[in-house]
Amino acid sequence: MDIELVDANDCLVTDSTGQEYLDLYGGHAVISVGHKHAHYVDRVEDQINKIAFYSNSVINKLQTELADKLGKLSGYEDYGLFLCNSGAEANENALKLASFTNKKSKVISFQKGFHGRTSRAIAATDSPKYHSSADTVHDVQFVELGNLQMVEEALKKGDVSAVIIEGLQGLGGIYDPGADFLLGLRALCTRYETLLILDEVQSGYGRTGKFFAHQYATGLKPDIITVAKGMGNGFPIAGVLIAPHIPAWYGMLGTTFGGNHLACSAGIAVLDIIKEESLMKNASELGAYLIRELQQLTEVKEVRGRGLMIGIELETAIAPMRKQLVKEHHILTGVAANPNVLRLLPPLTLKKEHADQFLTALKAVFMNQTEKSSS
Numbered sequence: 457m458d459i460e461l462v463d464a465n466d467c468l469v470t471d472s473t474g475q476e477y478l479d480l481y482g483g484h485a486v487i488s489v490g491h492k493h494a495h496y497v498d499r500v501e502d503q504i505n506k507i508a509f510y511s512n513s514v515i516n517k518l519q520t521e522l523a524d525k526l527g528k529l530s531g532y533e534d535y536g537l538f539l540c541n542s543g544a545e546a547n548e549n550a551l552k553l554a555s556f557t558n559k560k561s562k563v564i565s566f567q568k569g570f571h572g573r574t575s576r577a578i579a580a581t582d583s584p585k586y587h588s589s590a591d592t593v594h595d596v597q598f599v600e601l602g603n604l605q606m607v608e609e610a611l612k613k614g615d616v617s618a619v620i621i622e623g624l625q626g627l628g629g630i631y632d633p634g635a636d637f638l639l640g641l642r643a644l645c646t647r648y649e650t651l652l653i654l655d656e657v658q659s660g661y662g663r664t665g666k667f668f669a670h671q672y673a674t675g676l677k678p679d680i681i682t683v684a685k686g687m688g689n690g691f692p693i694a695g696v697l698i699a700p701h702i703p704a705w706y707g708m709l710g711t712t713f714g715g716n717h718l719a720c721s722a723g724i725a726v727l728d729i730i731k732e733e734s735l736m737k738n739a740s741e742l743g744a745y746l747i748r749e750l751q752q753l754t755e756v757k758e759v760r761g762r763g764l765m766i767g768i769e770l771e772t773a774i775a776p777m778r779k780q781l782v783k784e785h786h787i788l789t790g791v792a793a794n795p796n797v798l799r800l801l802p803p804l805t806l807k808k809e810h811a812d813q814f815l816t817a818l819k820a821v822f823m824n825q826t827e828k829s830s831s
């Protein structure tokens with residue numbers, strides 16, 4: 457998008473000409489608690505005035521505070537936490553941890569999945585155009601989302617270290633694996649001694665209305681869960697949640713920047729705000745409202761997603777519509793690998809008037825396109 461952003465407040469961003477935009481993209485699902493939230497700013501500012509960084513060679517109680525709060529809010533209090541800096545790094549470490557644990561190396565991943573740009577993460581991503589020859593050395597098999605039989609065929613050989621799957625597929629175009637499929641995967645992974653990794657980098661942190669998208673599959677407990685994006689509301693921080701049965705030893709995974717003081721203060725502020733402002737409830741209710749309203753529009757082929765992670769599929773490419781939304785209605789939205797899908801990933805602080813503003817703009821764009829095609 458040909459705009460330079462210089463300021464922001466909650467769900468609004470401002471460009472260098474002073475033009476305000478409604479942010480329904482959240483800087484790629486990163487802005488969870490709204491831009492420049494007062495508690496977030498205070499906590500980060502307070503920390504920078506104390507100590508911004510020291511390595512993991514000393515005690516950092518902010519890490520414990522973050523881990524405790526994350527455990528409580530997510531329902532994973534008994535899991536361990538490794539802190540790092542990006543979604544790709546979280547998945548890279550998750551795959552490595554699986555391999556350390558079961559001494560196998562093959563990975564099962566899913567068609568249209570995305571897991572990041574580092575070597576094993578991109579190898580597990582269904583986008584050959586991003587695979588360099590250094591990435592294709594990894595043994596990864598892509599399986600159709602929803603095809604449990606194919607997963608079992610692959611697992612039966614006994615050489616699969618991990619199955620990695622997004623809680624709700626994002627970049628691919630917002631595809632829900634479904635509770636039955638996820639629970640089926642869990643059972644198969646247990647049977648064939650393969651670790652189940654839930655990539656919640658995009659779909660986690662309350663975005664879908666529950667802390668993790670996979671929690672719609674009641675009772676599902678992955679072996680490893682990865683988080684990033686919404687975790688720091690823009691401050692780079694990511695994490696790997698590790699089930700208690702996985703034997704981890706000190707130094708097994710490591711990073712210089714991961715879990716630093718500033719990152720932790722940002723991460724703690726985010727968790728405080730999600731809890732205090734009931735943002736998961738807001739995401740769930742506003743998301744349901746948006747999805748219901750979008751389903752009424754005849755121009756829309758399909759609406760997918762949950763909470764504030766929504767894919768709107770048209771019969772044709774969304775590019776002209778997205779451009780019009782930016783230029784004429786000053787609304788930012790996201791794209792997907794599928795050119796016919798528009799993605800909504802707004803801050804979880806979104807208000808009903810913002811949702812209505814978007815719906816009104818979308819109707820105007822559709823009307824305009826109908827007029828143009830009939831003239």
Ligand SMILES: Cc1ncc(COP(=O)(O)O)c(C=O)c1O
Pocket residue numbers: 542543544545547570571572573622626627655656657658659684685
């Ligand atoms: C599901 C998922 N996993 C991993 C990543 C990679 O995260 P990062 O860009 O922070 O490395 C992304 C980024 O879009 C993602 O959507």
